[in-house]
Amino acid sequence: MANAQPLFDAGFGVYVHWPFCLSKCPYCDFNSHVRATGIDEDRYVAAFRAELAHRAALAPGRTARSIFFGGGTPSLMRPRTVGAILDAIASQWSVAPDCEITLEANPTSVEADRFAGYKAAGVNRVSLGVQAMNDADLKTLGRMHTAEEAMRAVSVATSLFDRASFDLIYARPGQTPAQWRDELREALTRAPEHLSLYQLTIEHDTMFQKLVEAGRMTTPDAETGRALWDVTQETMNAAGMPAYEVSNHARPGAESRHNLIYWRYGEYAGVGPGAHGRLIVEGRGRVAQSTEKHPEMWLTVVEADGHGLIEDELLSAEEQGDEMLVMGLRLAEGVDPARFEALAGRKLDQRRVAALIEEGMIEVSPSGNVRATPEGFPVLNAVVADLAA
Ligand code: SF4
Structure with missing residues (x-):
């Protein structure tokens, strides 16, 4: 596969x-x-x-x-x-x-x-x-x-x-x-x-x-x-x-x-008008999917084609790593660096991790996850952008 x-x-x-x-x-x-x-x-x-x-x-x-x-x-x-x-x-x-x-x-x-x-x-x-x-x-x-x-x-x-x-x-x-x-x-x-x-x-x-x-x-x-x-x-x-x-x-x-x-970057099928999904498709890998948003148009398309997908894109390793960080850092438990590496094909940038720890924005949990601190959560978008860059 x-x-x-x-x-x-x-x-x-x-x-x-x-x-x-x-x-x-x-x-x-x-x-x-x-x-x-x-x-x-x-x-x-x-x-x-x-x-x-x-x-x-x-x-x-x-x-x-x-x-x-x-x-x-x-x-x-x-x-x-x-x-x-x-x-x-x-x-x-x-x-x-x-x-x-x-x-x-x-x-x-x-x-x-x-x-x-x-x-x-x-x-x-x-x-x-x-x-x-x-x-x-x-x-x-x-x-x-x-x-x-x-x-x-x-x-x-x-x-x-x-x-x-x-x-x-x-x-x-x-x-x-x-x-x-x-x-x-x-x-x-x-x-x-x-x-x-x-x-x-x-x-x-x-x-x-x-x-x-x-x-x-x-x-x-x-x-x-x-x-x-x-x-x-x-x-x-x-x-x-x-x-x-x-x-x-x-x-x-x-x-x-x-x-x-969603936040642990699992797999989900999205059906209905304007639904999003992330599936791991045999022979392709993880794909990002979304459907026609307009309800009546969605009905017409599904009745004609058997599905309402208007997006069905294979995600690169880099995109998967970014998505996992964006979703996972929303969680108090944070993200597992080993899983990030398996998805993204690279390690988290240790210099950036160290700098954000120094600034008090992230920390390493006892289980080894990287997670936002109470100071990091209110400015999470900036923290994620920094870590993913
Ligand atoms: S318009 Fe509908 S979907 Fe949007 S907030 Fe109101 S009830 Fe919820």
């Missing part, structure tokens, strides 16, 4: 992208689309089946440790659509008995009513887009739920599923570190085993970008942003939910297995 790469037990997962939302949030640059008319879910299921068969032909014999329904808003899918896609995955690959099967959900009451159906279909973990714990900020963020509704959805989720997570966005316009500390503490009284805490970034081509450019919205300055970051780490460490990844906090053992596959 050309350019064979060991998996280093980072595992195999399947990502399913459902690209529809009820409305477009003003900060969102995900591949999400609003449709005025109903979605023909059976037609989408048939297309997902075709894509899954295509990927399984490229990467046969795998065992899925994780399946993730992301979006978009997968909690707009009918439970039987979710069940049909899970059946299609199981018909192509083995599914580990303890496979983590996550569905992203918005915490409206309508969607919470579907949770039991998702559980019956096989979902065993939900990730809820709560985003803020007060109605004023939810309105600013363009969310369609109230704080009370969100907490009810969290209760339904935690009563039905053994595993649940919710997301909050911080560094919102006008937010102070003291307010964020109070909000986080409130969240922790409701929190399941896992919280994703994302710092608001103004993305290209979003409504928020237009508002910022027009001077109609300001986000916290860099100093406040750093103070908000520090509050996040202090509060979550004190609660026994330290960051295992830049924006993700969990009780020990409750980490998202799916995201760990």
Whole structure:
């Protein structure tokens, strides 16, 4: 097999992208689309089946440790659509008995009513887009739920599923570190085993970008942003939910297995409009794949060609090393230098490692991994760029 790469037990997962939302949030640059008319879910299921068969032909014999329904808003899918896609995955690959099967959900009451159906279909973990714990900020963020509704959805989720997570966005316009500390503490009284805490970034081509450019919205300055970051780490460490990844906090053992596959540079099939994948293909090596983003165009292409791939590129050793560093240094555990060498075909640059250790940005863990320090995490992009150069 050309350019064979060991998996280093980072595992195999399947990502399913459902690209529809009820409305477009003003900060969102995900591949999400609003449709005025109903979605023909059976037609989408048939297309997902075709894509899954295509990927399984490229990467046969795998065992899925994780399946993730992301979006978009997968909690707009009918439970039987979710069940049909899970059946299609199981018909192509083995599914580990303890496979983590996550569905992203918005915490409206309508969607919470579907949770039991998702559980019956096989979902065993939900990730809820709560985003803020007060109605004023939810309105600013363009969310369609109230704080009370969100907490009810969290209760339904935690009563039905053994595993649940919710997301909050911080560094919102006008937010102070003291307010964020109070909000986080409130969240922790409701929190399941896992919280994703994302710092608001103004993305290209979003409504928020237009508002910022027009001077109609300001986000916290860099100093406040750093103070908000520090509050996040202090509060979550004190609660026994330290960051295992830049924006993700969990009780020990409750980490998202799916995201760990990405960050540990494992192997994953991505199906659906605008999905990304990394597969190790017999005779080729590790390939980067992505699909047509536009939902109806994706359907048409899959129906014609049996897959929606618009990118299917072999990654060079250097590219794999870079990707592994970018992903792995997001993790508190860091990266294994021996694995980097096996992927990249070269050792980490020892002079750069030494310089970054000297600056207090990275350190070597007891197991020998290279990892970011608490000082390095807030400036991780610069650290990775330095190390990868
Ligand atoms: S619900 Fe999520 S995916 Fe949909 S527009 Fe809002 S942030 Fe984007």
